[in-house]
Amino acid sequence: MDTIWLPQIAQGDGPKYKAVAQSIRSAISSGVLPEGEKLPPVRDLAWKLGITPGTVARAYTILTDEGVLTAEVGRGTFVAPQTELADVPYVPLEIDAVPHGTGGQAYRVNLFSPVLQSIGQAELIKSLLREVAEDPPSGVMHYPGRAGAEAARAAALHWMAGCPLGPVDQDDVVLTLGGQHAILTVMQAVLHGRRPTILVEELSYPGFRRAAELLRADVVAVEMDADGLIPEALAAAAKNSDAQLLCTSPEVHNPTVGFTPIARREEIARVAETCGFQILEDDCYRMGAERGPTYRQLAPERGWYVSSIAKTVTPALRVGFAIAPHGKTAALRRTVEHGMFGLPTPMIDLAAKLLSDARLPALTAHAREIYGEYARTVATVLDGYDIRWRDDVPFVWLTLPLGWRAGAFGQAAEAADVPVRSAEEFAGREARAPHAVRLALNAGVQLQDFGAAIARLRHLLDNPPEQIGV
Template identity: 40%
Template sequence: MTDTIWQPDLSQFAGPKYMALADALRSAVREGELTEGARLPTVRNLAWRLKMTPGTVARAYQMVMQDGLLSGEVGRGTFVAATAAKAKAPHGLYIEPDTKVVDLGAPQLPDVGQGVAFARALRGIADRMGPDWLTYPSQRAEAPLRTAVVDWLSDRVLGPIGTEDVVLVNGGQNAISVVMQACLRGEKPIVLLEDLAYSGVRHAAALLRAEPVALEMDGEGVRPDALEAACRRHSTAQLLCLTPQGQNPTAVSMGPERRAAITRIARAHDLQIVEDDCYSVAKSQLPQLRALAPERTWYVGSLSKSVSAALRFGYVVCPTGKGETGRMVAQHAFFALARPVSDLCLDLIVSGDAEKIRASVQAELAPRLQMVVNMLGAYDISWLPGLPFVWLRMPRGWRASSFMRAAEAEGVLMRSSDTYALNHGRAPNAVRLAVSGAMPRPRFEAGIATIARLLSNPPQELSI
């Protein structure tokens, strides 16, 4: 079979060369310019014709392979994949329950009686309902819930915080957006992120036309030297977004010395800090960044990972003296929390039901996490007690993209490192496996067993 003669006009595609070439490949496949089964030019041939390095072409090919549009075979070349692979729609964050699918893409909370607790609280709220439910909600009326949030966070080493420091928001994603609106200034502000990070942070930055800059990490999260270098290269950087307690997706945690070093650099370069603790590791005694740098740290959390994601309830502990600023941004966006949400969350926290649910959720998820660690412990994994996911680095013989396709073919879904990387950032050969509490334990265990079996049987021919 001869190679297809294909040479794109990259001037039509923006971004770095490898991104432009990847976009050109996607366009050519989807528009039929490159047909199913066509063999693409070799990496060296296309690199010579486009006057770029072979590594740039190989990276573009690999990205489009991960989309399922191309396939590669050792010794034969790179081909346009079958129509079924091209036409398949990408998975969303959640899929409809299916007995044939084990969804390890997003953590799912177990049912530990949340519905019973919610029903009890809502009946009481209904009995107390009055004319004030006919007017717009106000932040003044939220003061008791802000006080309850301070009590809820008493197991955290946050330093002195009070009701005046708290902003109530509609979940963790909304919290990040509120903080960015409060902090970012100028036409294209710089936001510094972990080089693998929750994609919602990038989306929030994009809405404000901010430019994200990736920071390299190691076994404790962002490296101080990488942060210092980025601050020198981007002297106008305004915001640093971190998950020091349980990093998503790599499941690492910053030690106390690293936290101190990061906050010293942030202070030296006058960076505001977003401390995302939505994936909170239970009962940690490490000082939060909010305790180490209270004048510049915006601590973000929610009940989504511990009580119920359906509540869409989150909070921000603002830097000292910035609570009014944060509440004003929230007021401009949505006035205040909807009364059903605020009254329900207040009842759950004050009654102690929220704490009971959190403890029961951890009690249900802990043995499932241990099951994953036991079954995959022979491989290179990172995990933390209380964190509902495991970071799995691929063993020799597997690429993350081909491994995910093989697992999906057997009814198991997960997330690759590409989900968390910036468009122009690194994507290590790894996947994240979420711990699901929503599915029966035998089905969850069967899904992990499928992963273990696939890991021990890599393909003979790799897509590279």
Template identity: 40%
Template structure:
């Protein structure tokens, strides 16, 4: 039936195929070719019939469901909805929409759990009740409330004893990390140590500050202390940049005993530690390096992954006696955060709204992770219910780059381990798969099922 009712002609159409498909769906429903209650083919079946990727079909189905054009029922399928009202839409969206038809499972994005409405409400409250003048740059007096909010948000159990005077605010965790590095690095040939497989931001920050970045191998518990000591003996090193609580891309959490060993090495070799905790969303059950060695550890965090990336609100908790230096560095770079952002974030945290958002974000992440584990659980994956990505170690017959190209051919974008190693490092045979909540669940499930199918047939894709 699908072959004769509404076959969109992709050859005569311009623009992304998912837009062509949704327009064809609208027309068929409007003129009655697809009557109320008509069951549509499953995503993969329709994709095969039309010669397009399943991700394209799933994206069009998602848009049609959001418009009220279609409805989905778990276990039954997708049907034309019982409505004839015209959706209040235009053919060409006023807001920019990605022209790519690929399903992008590379970036980690905070789920939309209604924080836009909450932040707008806060803006309304501040417009009536905030007495901070919006004229000059922020000062240590006007950002005090936001720094006090960070003290409440982070807590002494995680970062040890600290107060608002130990907090320096930044434009996100990456910016905070650069500030900390600027405080720590010195000399003509500064050296940064970090995990051999690590978030690319460490590499970029090192390059920006003309530092040599040395990778230290990890095991299932994180950085190996013996290899860290070996690197310190051979290369020296002024600072270790690490993510002990929630490591991207591997999801590893370093246990307390291992952290204590590394803290002792830091004392012995006069090493500073910068702990980037930006990916940690859930409640920590292990103290950070700032709590274990407060004289030499910097704790970095932000609201980007847990509340809203739009706020660009990051922070660092400096080692004892180092905050003033960090504040001078921050002021030299950008003077300070915009006062409206300071006021919004302080209000969100101190009223408990940020915590409620974080709880809903975690709920959304757990649901996506469970879906991924259900589909890919038979493969060698590392995952945590509080992290919106999984680490997939590939089976024999696949290489990371080859598997990425095979997924690309199916319209699915993922990250190879190559993107997480230093230029002279050896990448493990693995990929990271993000689980964004702005991708419809049927679309995500289809993508994961396609990946599972690819994993089982490596010899079919030797040409990649």
């Protein structure tokens, strides 16, 4: 039976999950919660305290990681055998988290790529891995096959529920080794000829160019405005280059945090139909609900869709998805099967369990909440500077003030132990990139250390080097 104990949460400015965790520690230390005592279910405790389930889950996860609590799949959360209870010192989760400077307490905070915080995903994945190891549905002694991946494809479609993909069923889903592999696979299925051409936004995800290089394809950048690709510029670039594929990210543009409105998407779809090229939509960075139709829905005969779980669950598993336009699934499936036969069967089994698990939506929702908290911290600390951000996007776009160039600011940020990505990394080799940088949200360090890192960037912005003219 669950304990009738309820934590006493002190009022204050600190995070509520920390208050819940400290109250549990105190109750265990005082003997109110003895060894083996079962704690209330997350949702029950959250309701009684008037806080979100994610807050309670985060407190439980912290204490489980510390060894104060133990979680048993299907049974609940219990007080673990206690030896000596003491406050566990904070250790940043990043591998390269090291003290900044010689005597300060600031840590190196890498803002190069988004970092998810472990809020229960790790324990869920470990428990499901144990289930797979004990009884692997696909077996471990044969090549992967289409039939063995049916449950995983259905689970992937369940995970993408609500995304406006147009008519789709599990047979349309092709499993890939992450989003980048999905992009490469689509290019392999679409591109043909000795020297094909793809189109990208003038600032775009570098992985588009890297995949094109592997396939010896030329890349043509297309002019953008605040709403995304400019249709007239797209049409001109397509006609002049005889392009076969456009790679774009209309929901969350990487790196500018831009969004392409529905009317603009419809114009782009018409240009694609007139000029005869296909559209690859990269949706890997979207964490919230889709705000517009996908190109697969707008242009069913030419819209390819790719996504992954890297930004919302974990990047470690390398699970991605690709969905072809109507009538082209066989070509996409052949590309994967001829290239690698398919995902490893244990990974297929894990994906089937993970993506259909009833606990996953709450975890991903909490991950969005945490990213929102970190994004708002950037907006607060950098108030007054030109930034683009959303509370459901794991990065921020910062246009540098007069006196700073992107390359110099990147070097200064690196010296301050806050690595960022310069706009030059998102532009073509010969392009003229704006003086801007992308700040990825690193939720792998505590919010106070993340805020201190952003404050170091603020100090740089406030004090541009004199030798760089305006």
